[in-house]
């Protein structure tokens with residue numbers, strides 16, 4: 001497994017029209033960490049993750065994952081699994097069949113073991129054989145995470161995976177991320193809730209208006225007062 005950290009250096013993203021969504025952001029993530037990117041709406045979390053997923057290019061600065069620069073189309077993207085809310089599944093097919101199709105369509109060798117492995121971590125149990133039409137929101141979301149986990153990428157990037165879930169579903173999602181991290185792989189997850197990050201992550205980066213305002217181990221950030229962290233929210 002990978003031992004090189006993920007390094008973000010002076011990352012900046014300006015959108016056409018002039019808005020700077022991410023400003024001079026720098027931090028690193030060591031292998032095996034579950035890093036929470038925390039911040040209120042508009043902080044720039046999604047923009048940061050979209051750069052990490054290779055969906056958009058930075059305006060300045062860079063992201064290095066396993067020693068390789070991430071940019072749209074970069075080969076290292078095959079080692080980064082990502083989840084974006086609202087992944088479309090075919091409702092009349094089972095969860096397992098949907099992932100098998102996806103795996104085959106992504107041009108990788110036909111091997112159902114990958115699908116079984118990801119579904120196991122996602123904790124969907126026997127429901128993997130049921131039609132997706134019958135799934136709850138939480139189950140669909142975990143199926144989308146299983147899709148991101150196919151082939152067990154060394155870095156998993158998840159944008160607000162608990163969005164729209166109720167507390168029991170959030171609890172299950174947390175267990176999924178922890179099972180994944182327990183394999184020694186790295187997880188980067190965004191959230192706007194300190195409590196959620198506190199329960200799920202080992203490390204946290206707090207963003208506000210595109211900039212980093214605090215970072216460290218979750219226990220340090222919590223001890224420093226999530227309150228201090230969020231003072232920036234108020235005008």
Ligand code: ATP
Pocket residue numbers: 015016017019020021039040041042043044045046047048192
């Ligand atoms: P949320 O939780 O609401 O998604 P976020 O922390 O993920 O918030 P971003 O979605 O990255 O924040 O947005 C940061 C800023 O960039 C916001 O002011 C947003 O309006 C702006 N923004 C996002 N996408 C674009 C775009 N494609 N073009 C122009 N501005 C954008």
